[in-house]
Amino acid sequence: MTLLSWIALLSLLSWAWLLLGQGLFWRTDVRLPLRPPPSRWPSVAVVVPARDEAAVLPDSLPSLLAQAYPGQARVFLVDDGSTDGTAGTARALAAEAGEPGEAGKAGKAGKAGKAGRAALPLTVSSPGEPPPGWTGKLWALRHGIEQAYAADAEYLLLTDADIAHRPESLRELVAAAEAGGYDLVSQMARLRTATGWERLVVPAFVYFFAQLYPFRWVNRAGGRTAAAAGGCVLLRADAARRARIPEAVRGALIDDVSVAREVKRTGGRIWLGLAERVDSVRPYPRLAELWAMVARSAYAQLRHSPLLLAAAVGGLALVYLVPPLALTAGLLGGAPGVAVAGTLAWAVMAGTYLPVLRYYGQPPWAAALLPFTAGLYLLMTVDSAVRHHRGKGAAWKGRTYA
Template sequence: MTLAFGAPPDVAGGRPPRRGATLRTVVIVDVLALAALAGWLYLALAHGAFWRTGPGLPEQDDPLEWPEVAAVVPARNEAAVLPETLPTLLAQEYPGAFRVVVVDDQSGDGTAETAGRLTGHVVSARDRPDGWAGKVWAMSEGVRAAGEPDYYLFTDADIAYAPGTVRRLVAEAVAGRRDLVSQMATLSVRTGWERVIVPAFVYFFAQLYPFRRVTRDGSRTAAAAGGCMLVRRAALEGAGGVAAIRGALIDDVAMGRLVKRAGGRCRLDLSRDVVSRRPYPRLADLWTMIVRSAYHQLRYSPALLAGTVLGLLLLYAVPPAATLAAAVAGPAPVALTAAALAWTIMTLTFVPMLRFYRLSPLRAVALPAIALMYAAMTVDSARRHRAGRGGAWKGRTTAAPSP
C-alpha cells in the first residue's frame, strides 16, 4: 500500500480509502502544524527574547560606600563539595564588610566539621517547623545568625565564584537600584547525559521566565536562580521576610516573586562567573533533580499538568512529526511548510544555549526528543507526589497538599 494523503486504491484489500477520513486527516495535520508555527513565531519574536544568553552584568562604577554583605550558605550533606566551593567565596576581595555563614542543615556526613575547618562561622539549624521546606528553613536560620547586613547573598553549597563576582553583584545592585540581583550558575556538562539534559533545562527555565522580562520594571514575570541571589535586606523584610516563602520547594522563583510583587526591582542573568560543582553523572540523578519540583511548579494541579504535557507535544512533537509525515506521505504543502518552519525556529532558538555551554549546535535538532523526556519527567513528578514521595531530596520528601 502506498502511504499518501491522496493514496490510490488499496490493491490488497480491493477498497479505496475513505476520502472524507483522508481529508479530515489532512486538515487536522495542517491545523496542528499551523498552531505549532504560530506558537514558535510568538516565542521567538515576542516572548522576551528568552533564547538569548547575554549580555550578563554590565560594568558599573564603584559605589561611594560599599554596603555590608552576609553570604548565607545552606548545606545538607555537602562535605564532599564544600572544599571546592567555599574557599572561592571566602577569597572574594570585597571592599566592604563581608562574612560567610554556613548553615549545617542536620547533615550526617561531617558537613559542619568540613565547613568549620574552612570558615569559623558555622550555624547548626534547629529542628524544622511544620510547613517549612528544608532549604528555606536553613536560609531563615542563616538570616537569623547573620545579623543585619545591608544585603544577603543566598548561595548554594555547590556554587563556586570567580574572583570579583561579589563586588560586581553589589555594584550592579547599588548602581542599578536593584533589590535582587541573581545569576544563574553554569551547570556541569562533563558527562554525556549532562550534555543532553542540562542545556535544555536552562533553556526551558528561560522560556518559562524570560530573563529580560524578569529584569524589566513593570513586568509581571518574576524569578531568580537559587545558586546566587543577592537580596537587599530592607526589601526582603518589607516583603515579609524568608517566612513569606516558608513552604516553597522552588525557593528561587518564590524569592523573585516575593521581592518583585512587593515593588522591588530585580535582575536575572546567565553567568560564567558563578559555576555549579555538583555532578550529575547518571540520567537517574538528573531525572531526580527535575522531578523533585516539577509538579510543585504546576501547583499540584492535574489540569495544569495536562495542559503542560499537551503544550509540550504541540510545540515540540508536532513540528518534526508533521514534517516527516508530510514529506513521506505525499502532497501536503501547508503542513510541510508550517511544520518545517516551526522545527527550524525551534532549532535556532536552542543554538545560543548550546553555544553558551560550548556544545555543538548540531545538537539542537534533537530538542524535540529531549522535550519529550521532560514531559515524561513532569508526569513522573506528579506520580511521585501522588504516591507520597514528592520533593524527595537528600532524605526528605514533601507530599502534595491535600485537595
C-alpha cells in the same frame, strides 16, 4: 486541510510567537552589567544552607572565602541536619584558607591567601530540624539570615553549597545592585556539562527556564513576571525584611522564584541574568540524577494541578514533538504542506536553541536533538505528578514534602 495539517500549522504559529513575542527568551545577552564601584562598599553576609554537601564543599566553599570584596563580608554556613560531616568539612576548609574562625574570632585578621588577601570569616551553625510548614532549606536560610541581621549586614548573598564564585563575583554583584538601585540581583549559575547526559539535558533546562521566565520581562520595572535563580541571589536586607523573607515563602518548593515574587510584590526592583563568574560544581553523571532534579519540583511548578499538567503535556507535545513528527508524516504520506510546516517549525526551534548551546560550548548540531530532550522533560513532568500522588513528591536528601 487535514487535522494533521492544522496541527502542524498551529505548531509553526506557536514557534512564530515564541520567536518574537516571548520576551526574546532565547537570547543569552542578559548578563550582569559591569558598574563603577560605589562610593562606600556596604556590608554583606553570605548565607549558605547545606545538607549533606561534604563532597562538593571543597570545590565551592573556598571560592566564597576567597572573595575579593573591598567592604566587610562574612560567610554563614548553616548545616541543615547533615549526616556526612558537612560542618566539619566546612571548618577544615576554612582553616586551610586561613580565615579567622567562628564569631568569637571574627575581629582577628586572617592569614593572607595566595593573592595577599585575608579569607572571609566563616561561621558554621545548625538550627535543628525544621518545624511543620517549613522546608529544610528555608528553615536553614532563616537561621542564617537572623545571624546576618545580628551582624548588621546590609546585603544578603543567598547561595547554594554547590555554587563556586570567581573572586570578583561578590564585588560585581554589589556594584550592579548599588548602581542600578536593585533590591534583588540574581544570576543563573553555569551548570556543569561534563558528561553526555549533562550536555544533553542541562542546556535545555536553562532554555526552558528562560522560556517560562523571560529575563527581559523579569527585569522590566513594573512588570508582572518575577523569578530568580536560587544558586546566586543578592538581596538587600531592607527588602528582605519588607517582603518577610523567608517567612513569607517558608513552605515553597521552588523557593527562588517565590522569593523574587515577594520582593517584586512589595515594591522591590529585581534583575535576573546568566552568569559568567558563577558556576555549579554539582555533578549529574547519570540520567537518573538529572531526572530526579527535574521531577522533584516540576509538578509543584504546575501548582499540583491535573489541569495544568494536561495543558503542559499538550503544550510540550505541540511545540516540540509535532515538528519532527509532521516532517516525517508529511514525507511518508505525500503531504508536502505538512512536511514544510514541520520543517520550518523545527528550524525555528533549533535556531532559538543555538545561543544557549553556544553559551555552554556545545556543538550547533545538538540543536536538532531538542525534540528528544523535550520529550524527556515531558516524561519527567508526568513522573513528578505520579510521585506526588504516591506521596513521594519533592523528595530531597531524605525529606519528602507534601
